[in-house]
Amino acid sequence: MAGQAIALQVVVIALIVVAGSALALVDARGDGDAAARQQVLGIATALADAPSTAEAIESGRATEVLQPVTEAVRTHTDIAFITIMAPDRTRFTHTDPDQIGGDYIGTIAPALRGETFTEVYTGTLGPSIRAVAPVRNAAGDIVGLVSAGILQQSLADRWRAQWPGIAAVVLGAVAVSAVGLWAIRRRLLRQTHGLRPDELRVMYEHHDAILHSVSEGLIVLDADGVALVNDEARRLLALPSGAVRQEDLPEFLRSFNPGARDEIHVTDERVLVVNRSPVRLPRHPESSHAEVVTIRDRTELQGALGELNSLKVLTDSLRSQAHEAANKLHTVVTMVEMGRPDEAVTFATDELELSQRLVDRLSEAVSEPALVALLLGKAAQADERGIEFTVTEDTQLPAAADELLLTGQEMVTVLGNLIDNAMDACDRAEPWVEVTVHQDAHRLLIRVADSGEGMDVNTFAQAMTRGYSTKVSDDADRHGLGLALVAQVVNRHGGTLSTDVTYGSVVTVTVPRR
Structure with missing residues (x-):
């Protein structure tokens, strides 16, 4: 060419x-x-x-x-x-x-x-x-x-x-033109890497097909801003059609941060896993401010993981209770063999009545089965960890599922993450967690209190906008993601998420009826 x-x-x-x-x-x-x-x-x-x-x-x-x-x-x-x-x-x-x-x-x-x-x-x-x-x-x-x-x-x-003068001018013009054309040819070859037109066409077609069909979001950032955005990245980040400016990107993509691996970020609608790799672009070989960003959608997986975690907690609790029941059964049998049947009956039924009353009360007050299972599982988990777990008498949800302001999955996401954070943050000298879930004709109120010190306003705001944790552990990412996921659900329904320190550290979710 x-x-x-x-x-x-x-x-x-x-x-x-x-x-x-x-x-x-x-x-x-x-x-x-x-x-x-x-x-x-x-x-x-x-x-x-x-x-x-x-x-x-x-x-x-x-x-x-x-x-x-x-x-x-x-x-x-x-x-x-x-x-x-x-x-x-x-x-x-x-x-x-x-x-x-x-x-x-x-x-x-x-x-x-x-x-x-x-x-x-x-x-x-x-x-x-x-x-x-x-x-x-x-x-x-x-x-x-x-x-x-x-x-x-x-x-x-x-x-x-006069011919020699004119000929000299002609030769000079041809020489200057030849040098200019040689420079243009060299620049063109350098910019196309010496590829022929058919090779450039095949490369463009393959490049375009890959960009439009790849299942991951792909963004190329350079010193001039956003160099390339594929269709999946536009969908995941809700970017406008046409040219994309750096101001259109979410806050976590506006800074140069190559080398990041499996960062989890929460937007208003999605949970995203972000990887960033530094690259050197032919247009700016001297610039190090260029990177390729890949984005994977983890929203549905995160919701499924939340439900699975709730079921796992309930399963672990049932397994622990089965083991405990076996011990109690041996005790009851032994007491009967010792000729103390009345004491055996009292020993066997006292704790069962307490557990059954909690199950009956939650089943009657809360119509959502997933939420009942979550609360029972968290109660058993708190008992194992020596935490006093209370579901207040104000807890009440409508019997009809279509009247609930949040779906069962959203309830599990919001309440499960708030209870996990509360049990992790409560005072170890006097650990307790209190839960209230109440919906009336005007709003849904979810309140989780614990005996911990709570978070200040800035820390709480940071935790809501992005995965943030005060824990230093292998599970810090999971715990830090909790409040961000809660904020995502609350914002989706036009609700509010706030914290205060009154009789304890209190986190309150309010979702109005629209």
């Missing part, structure tokens, strides 16, 4: 230079002829107007007086001839002395009428450009004529003498 483009430009430049040179030569020739006409016209007029010319003609000594003068002028001005003649064409002067006394060959009628004119005529010396002017005496009568001429052969010699 570079060779074809350069060849075309060479042909175009050559045609332009040749045409320009031809025009320059024609123009030079025209200018030479015009200058010659002006020169011979000026000489003829000057000699004709000189009083000495008319006096010499009238004195009868024209040849003797004027021949030396005309030859001196001719030699000095480098013209072909100066002829002074009588009105009847008889020559008084001539370049060739043998022609003196002969008849002048050429047009004189206009001069006899008192006009000064120029013409091209072939005389004794050959084709020439000549001027003829009348000579007047003091009385104004025409007493003679002056003709001055330049041979066309001399003009051709002058014109040809």
